[in-house]
Amino acid sequence: MQTVTIIIKGMTCMGCVNSIKAVLKNLSGIAQVEVTLQPAQATIQYDSNNINIDQIKEAIVDTGFEIVN
Numbered sequence: 001m002q003t004v005t006i007i008i009k010g011m012t013c014m015g016c017v018n019s020i021k022a023v024l025k026n027l028s029g030i031a032q033v034e035v036t037l038q039p040a041q042a043t044i045q046y047d048s049n050n051i052n053i054d055q056i057k058e059a060i061v062d063t064g065f066e067i068v069n
């Protein structure tokens with residue numbers, strides 16, 4: 001299991017936080033998701049055999065947000 005913290009741009013409220021959380025939790029290979037507004041980031045525990053960071057970032061971008069790191 002691996003952990004990554006992704007800095008996210010564009011979240012303005014808990015609705016944004018919950019949208020990202022819901023999308024990430026539905027991806028296969030994601031074990032745990034923690035999304036916060038302040039700081040604006042997502043900390044994700046994932047199985048690198050099932051999903052990679054680029055796929056995780058893509059899912060966040062597809063939800064309508066920007067990735068900073």
Ligand SMILES: [Cu+2]
Nearest residue numbers: 012013015016
């Ligand atoms: Cu929002």
